[in-house]
Amino acid sequence: MSEIRFGFIGSGKISHFSAEALLRHPQAKLVAAQDLNEERVDDLADKFDIKHRFANSSELFACPEVDAVYIAVPNKFHAPLAIEAMRAGKHVLLEKPFAMNTAEAEEVIRVSKETGRVFTLGMNQRFNEDSQKIKAIAAGGALGDIYYAKAYWFRREGIPKLGTWFGNKALAGAGAINDIGVHLLDLCLHTMDNFDPVSVFGTTYTKFGNRGLGEGGWGLSDSTDTTFDVDDLASALIKMRNGATVSLEVSWAAHMGERERTDVELYGTEMGASMYPAKLYKRDPYDADYQVVENVAAQAALPHCDRFHNFINHLLDGEPLLVTPDQALVVQKILDAVAVSTRTGKSVEL
16 A cells, blocks of 8 residues: 545544645545535545545445544434444544544544554654653653643633534533543553552533633534533543642633643653643752753654554555554543443542
8 A cells, every 4th residue: 555545524624734734745646535414525626636525424425445544523423324334345534522422532543453443543742852852851761750641721711613513412411521531641641651540539510601601713503593501611630540639720711811822741759841832840959949841942853743644654654653542442431430420429430
């Protein structure tokens, strides 16, 4: 195989960004696109000169010119479409989150093994330059034992356009935690190299979207139904088997000074680190009261840093997948536990 021919399931905003990323790889071709909305699929196909256009996903899966698919649709359809694609012989790169629940995610993994098709999740925060730099430093042991981590992503007005599927629990499963929280949770566990949680205590709130407030600029919708029944703020305290603790806090909308605030902070026995921008923190041995802050300049992207490049290079040359299905399953289990903890008011054992 000298190239990978892609089909896109879903032709919304994210697919335009993803098409640009995909086509930067010299051995990738985008040959098919699908969307229930004919205008959207035409927009995508016209922009990127895509040969085949489909209204039905099953027709795209049956196309012999497609080797792999990228799926970017409402969360409810992630697992069913990934399973159908693999049963049709296609490899799958899926947008986050993995699924609506752990049972669905486990079935995707089972079908991937059964069919021999490659499956991965497009966790793009793992592939940016700052996060890869800090990951490399942590993996080298410079931070020592990472015993506490704090991941947060707060937006002042960042709810996807009201009336989109993002605010509909039946289609999205959850709100801010499934949209932006999943990214930082995955990145945090990846950087710590720790995917072994034992308990989760979580809380979620719906305080803005249900009042028609906090809308940002993302999302496409012609709907007049502005139902909003998902979280616009979520938090979780995650205990790991080795004793480490992860704090996760995310919000689509909140009363705050900045428009947006996001970071992953790592606290190790030898050094601390923050992700955005990449910085290291270590006490000066000659002055106990002076905190030395070192800016870690993010150099050019590491080889094959883009999520599509990693996926394509895995299919062509066997490059290891940066995001494995088993890691994604752990993240899904934590998301499920946050929902249960919110309902019960109790910690959930994993």
